[in-house]
Amino acid sequence: MSQAVLEPDAASSRGMDLLRFATAGSVDDGKSTLIGRLLYDTKTIFEDQLEAVESASASRGDEYTNLALLTDGLRAEREQGITIDVAYRYFATPRRKFIIADTPGHIQYTRNMVTGASTADLALILVDARKGLVEQSRRHAFLTSLLRVPHLVLCVNKMDLVDWDQKVFERIADEFTSFAAKLDAPDLTIIPISALNGDNIASRSENSPWYEGPSLLHHLEHVHIASDRNLVDVRFPVQYVIRPQSTTVTDYRGYAGQVASGILKPGDDVMVLPSGLTSTISAIETADGPVDEAFPPMSVTVRLADEIDISRGDMICRPQNRPAVAQDIEAMVCWMDETAPLRVGGKYAIKHTTRTARTVVRGLQYRLDVNTLHRDEAAGELGLNEIGRVRLRTTVPLLADEYRRNRTTGGFILIDESTNRTVGAGIIIEAR
Structure with missing residues (x-):
């Protein structure tokens, strides 16, 4: 059985904070190499994995251990030297656990980048120091802003190939800072690195004495994400109603799901939508037993003091703080289907939190050029990887918030009912 180079203590990491981050950038900027370096430097890869990568590197004629091979898992990725799929990787340090979404750099895989960044707490964009900012750098910065990734x-990258020239770094940093000022990027950090050699990855490098900021890993370990959670608006979409079929337990009724936002406590007054009926939380339970409170992203079972008719897709919230109960939706949609475009009049299934309905496209207001931010109001359709503002009408009300307020209750996917394929992903601008 393979052994980890240095396996982190799983038991001690259970209660640690979790950071989800997505990598993005243009082709050959070194995303996969960077992730391989993070896995290697945090000693969370197995010995046989490292041996396989060393062997593959030698057979390719590489003069170094190509750590990108740790993440480029698809055969087509290895053969072409590109990233196609969204590769999820996991590692931990003594301070924090991490989930990485390694997203593609090619323009034709924009939809995959949107998928990887949609649940991220932080987006990590790479640029090649020799090339500076390119079209994809701006594209991915805009998409992370659109998806409201907080950090x-x-x-x-590749600062070693420009001899760690401080002026090169500062020119790129200034240009990106100016571009980011046009976007909603509340927390921006810029770090000079060499992913291949490990400079400024796990520790500060002597090759950049002029750089006074943290190493990348130090920043990832210490970036503050607790305040990014919405702990004000209680939203608990019901995923499953638990009614044990037991002769000894006859009066148990629990509502299982994941807390989308807010804090739930026993004794809290709550309302169930769309019925509008009210009750009080009598208990909150997890797989490990009862708890005194629940907050995102905990998965819990909520029990109420009153017997109310509640089904999957209903939502528990506060009586004085409710989401919109809406059938008319204004949203930004990223189209993901390569076989047919989104057109006005198109009919789809819509999946929003735990609720599924049908929807029709009532209007396409404009198609957005994510490179220039130009709005094409004459556009008649959205093709693969294109983004536009769309009006939808649903068959049953959605229990929704604006995406800028709540990323969970403000996001949805569109599904082609004939093939059951996900064809679009949307963020709600307005629900009424």
Whole structure:
């Protein structure tokens, strides 16, 4: 059985904070190499994995251990030297656990980048120090802003190939800072690195004495994400109603799901939508037993003091703080289907939290050029990887918030009912 180079203590990491981050950037900027370096430097890869990568590197004629091979898992990725799929990787340090979404750099895989960044706490954009900012750098910065990823890190990679020239770094940093000022990027950090050699990855490098900021790993370990959670608006979409079929337990009724936002406690007054009926939380339970409170992203079972008719897709919230109960939706949609475009009049299934309905496209207001931010109001359709503002009408009300307020209750996917394929992903601008 393979052994980890240095396996982190799983038991001690159970209660640690979790950071989800997505990597993005243009082709050959070194995303996969960077992730391989993070896995290697945090000693969370197995010995046989490292041996396989060393062997593959030698057979390819590489003069170094190509750590990108740790993440480029698809055969087509290895053969072409590109990233196609969204590869999820996991590692931990003594301070924090991490989930990485390694997203593609090619323009034709924009939809995959949107998928990887949609649940991220932080986006990490790489640029090649020799090339500076390119079209994809701006595209991915805009998409992370559109998806309201709270923290943004720009890594200026391959600094070793420009002799760690401070002026090169500062020119790129200034240009990106100016571009980011046009976007909604509240927290921006810029770090000079060499993913291949490990400079400024796990520790500060002597090659950049002029750089006074943290190493990348130090920043990832210490970036503050607790305040990014919405702990004000209680939203608990019901995923499953638990009614044990037991002769000894006859009066148990629990509502299972994941807390989308807010804090739930026993004794709280709550309302169930769309019925509008009210009750009080009598208990909150987890797989490990009862708890005194629940907050995102905990998965819990909520029990109420009153017997109310509640089904999957209903939502528990506060009586004085409710989401919109809406059938008319204004949203930004990223189209993901390569076989047919989104057109006005198109009919789809819509999946929003735990609720599924049908929807029809009532209007396409404009198609957005994510490179220039130009709005094409004459556009008649959205093709693969294109983004536009769309009006939808649903068959049953959605229990929704604006995406800028709540990323969970403000997001949805569109599904082609004939093939059951996900064809679009949307963020709600307005629900009424």
